Amino acid sequence: MPPFHLAFRVDDLETTRAFYVGLLGCGQGREAANWIDFDFFGHQISAHLGPRPAEVLMTRVDGEEVPLCHFGAVLDWDDWGRLGERIDAAAASFVVAPHVRFRDEPAEQGTFFVADPSGNVLEFKAFRHKVAMFGEGRP
Numbered sequence: 455m456p457p458f459h460l461a462f463r464v465d466d467l468e469t470t471r472a473f474y475v476g477l478l479g480c481g482q483g484r485e486a487a488n489w490i491d492f493d494f495f496g497h498q499i500s501a502h503l504g505p506r507p508a509e510v511l512m513t514r515v516d517g518e519e520v521p522l523c524h525f526g527a528v529l530d531w532d533d534w535g536r537l538g539e540r541i542d543a544a545a546a547s548f549v550v551a552p553h554v555r556f557r558d559e560p561a562e563q564g565t566f567f568v569a570d571p572s573g574n575v576l577e578f579k580a581f582r583h584k585v586a587m588f589g590e591g592r593p
């Protein structure tokens with residue numbers, strides 16, 4: 455699968471670097487005075503300085519409110535658990551705490567949401583059965 459590229463806005467480059475490199479373990483790529491590239495689990499994301507949006511829009515997924523605008527990564531089950539533990543140990547606040555959706559169904563998945571220092575929301579998830587990622591195996 456080819457890597458994707460995502461550009462997103464941030465308030466401050468140093469706190470962004472500390473979050474993505476220090477907490478999430480991303481590699482850092484090129485940078486300039488107003489942006490930084492990161493290796494986000496094999497994908498290129500670019501943090502650009504810019505104005506903060508006026509409001510955070512929410513939507514309902516599986517009966518819970520989640521931020522409508524978010525991005526993230528699908529990890530292996532064990533890596534997902536370790537990242538959640540690392541974020542929890544760092545006393546970072548979860549937007550949605552780690553939990554399992556669709557338990558004991560073909561689409562069983564672990565998920566959690568965390569916000570970076572600029573308020574960008576990231577979702578990390580893992581599928582018990584990888585074929586369910588795009589709907590295969592779901593009744």
